[in-house]
Amino acid sequence: MHNHGRTEEEIFSNLSLKRREDTGYGSILSSMCTVPHPVAVKAHNLFMETNLGDPGLFKGTADIEQALISRLGTLFHEPEACGYATSGGTESNIQALRMAKVCKKRQRPNVVLPESVHFSFRKACDMLCLDMRTVPLDERYRMDAGLAKEAIDENTCCIVGVAGTTEYGMIDPIKELGQIAMDHDLFFHVDAAFGGMVIPFLARHEPFDFLVPGVSSLAVDPHKMGMSTIPAGCLLVREKEMLCALSIDTPYLSVKQEFTLGGTRPGGPVAGALAVLDYLGRDGMEAIVQGCMNNTRRLIDGMETFGFSRAVTPDVNVATFNGPKKVPAPWRVSCTRKGHLRIVCMPHVHRDIIEKFIRDIGEHHA
């Protein structure tokens, strides 16, 4: 720390310099985050100093959090769903497994999950001392429900399905998994961190949410396709008791108990998430999601004309390809664990960006 403070001018010229080293979203094709909606930014700023960790002091902000949970619960076919705003999919998944461990007591608990799960489950299982039982995928990169059933034993407390996988954009067979969960008395968590803000707005889709009997909890990230500011995740549960199972006493706060993982929690991104949903409405979200899906299809067509075939036809706006190994600057793409080129067609990836990328690939590889 400096002995004496510096001028604002000096500080901000340094900050701006550093900020310019960041990659602009205009060339980012690899991220599940996007430019926040202007309405989210405005709402975020209004709630900048709010702390959801002390809801008795920030009653209005706490109401907004509950309104968000209620909106999402209704979207996911359980208007009575309970939940809270997390820092993102990672925290939601950790908390889901905590609930599973407490609600379904086993001697040496294990969790059955697909090979395609997000790496946050590694952290969760490590922290909670849960044995991770990974189930192979079928030929379309979805969890094989038959093999999932075989992996279950008397120590299994939880099964996880993903609705919109991070790497291939696939939806696991949620209905079959729900049946398996009920047959074996398991906690069933659906990780819809990405897909939760996509699938309800697709023209056609299989049920993936609380409409499916057996689904216990669901993770969804407004800071991804919900276009809110970072960090905004949500964890929803079918029954309040599941969340309450995590409650601990809080001696010095305005409320006596809390079940969240974080303590001090930002209200800004939560207000942002609700503002976007209300501003766009169902038809606004449908327009954005269907635009992203059209762009995904256009990208796949374009890449295939140059001989780079799709790895799979995705359920959501994540496209994966056999090659090329490298793409020209300034494009930023990613690579899956199996070695496929991966591109996420987020709302900031407009049609003209897709066309420019396809042209660049053509010039470099044709």
Ligand SMILES: *Cc1c(COP(=O)(O)O)cnc(C)c1O
């Ligand atoms: C992004 C993602 C996560 C992790 O979310 P964070 O917000 O980065 O913590 C978890 N699961 C899935 C399926 C995801 O796509």
